[in-house]
Amino acid sequence: MDGFLAWWRSSSEELNFAWLEHIAVLLAMAAFAWLVWRVVFGRLVAISMKTKTEWDTIMLQSVSVPISVLIWLWPSSFVLDSVIAVTEKTGESWLFISRRVMVFAVILWIMLRLVNRIEAYLMKSDTRDQTTVSAMGHVLRLLLAVIGVLTALQAFGISLTGLLTFGGVGGLIVGLAAKDLLSNFFGGLMIYFDRPFSVGDWISSPDRNIEGTVERIGMRMTMIRTFESRPLYVPNSVFSSIVVQNPSRMQHRRINETIGLRYKDASKMAAIVADVKVMLETHPDIEQRSTLMVNFDAFAGSSLNFFIYTFTKTVNWARYHEVKQDVMLKIVEIVHAHGADFAFPSRTISFDKDEAIEAAIPVPEAIGGTSNTP
Known part of the structure; x- marks a missing residue:
């Protein structure tokens, strides 16, 4: 101590x-x-x-x-x-x-x-x-x-001068080695500044099997949630070489349908077409400033066809189908109100009188018999 x-x-x-x-x-x-x-x-x-x-x-x-x-x-x-x-x-x-x-x-x-x-x-x-x-x-x-x-x-x-000089040569080497990474990075910048789509948009590509809702746009890849609720990770460089559709930015949704009437209702076609057009022109959910057409346009194999071509005000997918259903049901009411009905695939076979008599005579060979003619 x-x-x-x-x-x-x-x-x-x-x-x-x-x-x-x-x-x-x-x-x-x-x-x-x-x-x-x-x-x-x-x-x-x-x-x-x-x-x-x-x-x-x-x-x-x-x-x-x-x-x-x-x-x-x-x-x-x-x-x-x-x-x-x-x-x-x-x-x-x-x-x-x-x-x-x-x-x-x-x-x-x-x-x-x-x-x-x-x-x-x-x-x-x-x-x-x-x-x-x-x-x-x-x-x-x-x-x-x-x-x-x-x-x-x-x-x-x-010294930053030497560092930048070395960085120029090293950057070239790194750029060649990480070509895909850099292409994805600049692809992400292209998406950010061109904005072909945004987070929350529904996009699809006819070039690739890509369709769904955009959930995240990263610096290297974009995450898309498909309609099957599966995550789809797409490198950003892909979007610089494919066509991308963005239905979320539609102004209206189109209704384009063909309706067939029976041939015996030909005399009622003009009145039915006129009433359907009036119905569409007064429908609260149909966009009147866009193209609206209702015309008789074809003699089909078993029906007389007229078409409707118009656009809805809504772009919401579920609401669009509700409006389309209402339009189609009103067309059914108009057709039935005129005493007409819708055609279905059918075929009518007719014979001349002499051909019908000849067709009714049995042929011995056809029934398994033998001929007694000398």
Whole structure:
């Protein structure tokens, strides 16, 4: 015990433990600053909850965690500086650089959190295009990441000129090796800026077996939910070489049907066609500004055909079929009201009188008999 006390006294005289007081003061100041920040932050949040806009809440949520981390890390860097000074090792230069990088990293962190929260806020709105919002979020995050990496390299004394020169040659090599990845990336940019479809659209392609509702547009692939509720993942580069139909952007849906009447109802065709046209012109769910045609157009094998060609106001798939059903039922009522009826496939066979008598005489060979003619 006496030996340990003697070693402790000698060590205290050599190391001068006054630096412990300096560390304690720094940590106490950090704790006090953090408590003050939490109180101020709580008051600001309470005030923002009473305002009509959500932008102040988004800003506060973005800076809350990064500033708390900075309050603890900044004094900790000076604590580390004091520990290094006691060991008589020079480390002030890189610590100074580290503080600059730390401040810039916190700012970059705040910007990234702000971009994420603004994107989430805008995605909740039905009035904004979610595809454009998602695209701008991806681009801003990528831009901030590149700025952060280049700034950190420059702060630590790495020449960006040589790095960019090497990056030009290396980029060519990487570009050749990752050709498909880059084509998918630029295909995603094409979708974002040309906007042939958006999240929630029903799309189909006559070139490929692709049809369903778009659920997510990523930087590499697009996720489509088929009508069988199966997820379909399509690389973005595919959309640059195929035809894509977007039924979700139709203005109207078409009704194009052919109706056949019996030949014996030919005298009633004109009146039926006229009444059907009047019915369509007065129907509340038929678009009157689009093409509307009802005409007798064909002598079919077993029917006299007339067609209807018109458009509904709705583009909703389920509602469209309800309107079409109502139109077809009204046509049935009009046809029956005129004493006519619909034709069905049939065939009529007729014989001349002499041919009918001849056809009725039995032939001996046909009934298995023999002829007695000499």
